[in-house]
Amino acid sequence: MTRVFKRLTRPVRLLLAVLLMGLVPAAAHAAKWYVDNTLGEVKPEEKVLPKNPKPVQVIYEFQRDGAAHARATKETRGYALAALTGTGAFASVAETPVAEGAVLKIRFNNVVKKEEVDKAKREGFRAGLGFGLFGGVVATDYYVVTLEYVAAPGAAPIVTTVNHALHMKFGKKDVEIPGTEVKGVKLAVETVVRQALARGVNNIVSDPAFPQ
Numbered sequence: 001m002t003r004v005f006k007r008l009t010r011p012v013r014l015l016l017a018v019l020l021m022g023l024v025p026a027a028a029h030a031a032k033w034y035v036d037n038t039l040g041e042v043k044p045e046e047k048v049l050p051k052n053p054k055p056v057q058v059i060y061e062f063q064r065d066g067a068a069h070a071r072a073t074k075e076t077r078g079y080a081l082a083a084l085t086g087t088g089a090f091a092s093v094a095e096t097p098v099a100e101g102a103v104l105k106i107r108f109n110n111v112v113k114k115e116e117v118d119k120a121k122r123e124g125f126r127a128g129l130g131f132g133l134f135g136g137v138v139a140t141d142y143y144v145v146t147l148e149y150v151a152a153p154g155a156a157p158i159v160t161t162v163n164h165a166l167h168m169k170f171g172k173k174d175v176e177i178p179g180t181e182v183k184g185v186k187l188a189v190e191t192v193v194r195q196a197l198a199r200g201v202n203n204i205v206s207d208p209a210f211p212q
Contacts, residue, residue, distance in 0.1 A: 033188035034179030035195070036140075036165035042198045048206045053091040055098035056149075058084060063109040072110075076193055080106060083194040087201045104204075105148040106197070110141060138175055141166045143192065147200040151211045158210060160203035164196045 060080050062072040084093045084104070092098070145162045166188055167179045182188045204210060 031170040034167040034177045055092040056090045056102045059105045079193040083197040107146045145196040162200045
């Protein structure tokens with residue numbers, strides 16, 4: 001388990017605690033990670049690129065229920081900057097001021113749903129007592145990602161919001177997960193960040209107010 005995911009979610013931290021206590025044999029409890037399918041990749045026919053890409057300063061923050069989370073921000077910042085560069089929408093991506101003063105603010109908010117946390121606790125306890133052989137646990141992390149682009153000082157902001165989710169399953173819980181399985185938590189988190197920001201940037205560039 002990497003530090004990044006440990007810092008992102010209560011439900012998954014709880015479930016993995018069951019595993020780390022050694023209550024479930026390795027063959028039964030191998031965790032599987034699924035990136036939710038609802039958002040998906042930006043398809044080639046959907047993608048919009050500016051005629052003359054400009055540099056942009058990025059101000060990135062990871063949040064938990066709307067409150068800044070410094071450790072998670074640090075752990076996921078690299079994923080975010082790489083994702084923005086990969087969109088091709090900007091001439092360069094930096095965390096310091098750039099020529100012409102364009103700024104992109106990103107708030108990557110992990111929303112905790114109490115009812116799902118409580119359900120995960122109950123299922124995690126049962127899965128532990130059953131050694132993962134008669135059931136299992138599914139947990140979901142929800143993300144609300146807000147992007148605000150300002151082309152130059154004094155310009156009106158272009159704002160868009162993107163929703164995404166990440167699912168985890170371990171044990172023999174027989175349930176269909178609405179996502180695509182990825183290998184390992186690091187790739188799972190990286191994929192969620194990349195897809196959310198790719199979609200958000202495409203929304204911004206598609207806006208008629210975006211300078212071409």
